[in-house]
Amino acid sequence: MTRQTTSAHSWPAIIALMLAALSLNVAAAPCDPDESKWVPSRYYPAGAVVHHDGEWYQSRELHQGLEPGITFDWKQLDSAPECSGEAAPPAPIDKSDAKTGQSAQAGTVTESPDSPAPESSSDNELCEQPDQWLFSESYTVGSEASHGGKIWKAIRPTSGDMPGMNTPPRWQLVEDHCALESQLP
16 A cells, blocks of 8 residues: 555656656747848837847837947847747848738748739838937937837927927927837737
């Protein structure tokens, strides 16, 4: 009877070991540096990841052509992110693909069979987010800049005045900018 009691007590340990082994097989795979290279002509939505100059970066907001490690639009990561399963980051977008209904996934472009033919109207253009606000830049009335995940429009000539921080205000928040709509879930 002692033998049956001993084996009955070892079942929870065996089950725990089996569950631990199964959870290791389900883990998401890290991103491949070769498939995640930064491409200046692509648009990178918030959360997209790239590998550039031996480092991993994550996009803070939608932008195009801004080099990782140079601008605030990229956050440097400590290690390779996971690129599969639920943890997969959003894929970058080629500007030409946005017009034809194609998408880029890890460097591979796939065509959508139901996508309409590209139109020549300006309504079909990809909305471009204004450049990141820079302290050293001078802005004229009507200039737009991206700052803090928001779009701002200069209502007075300004140089070095951070959007949303001055009295009298030099910037006006643009709440309905098309670049903000593309970042909504």
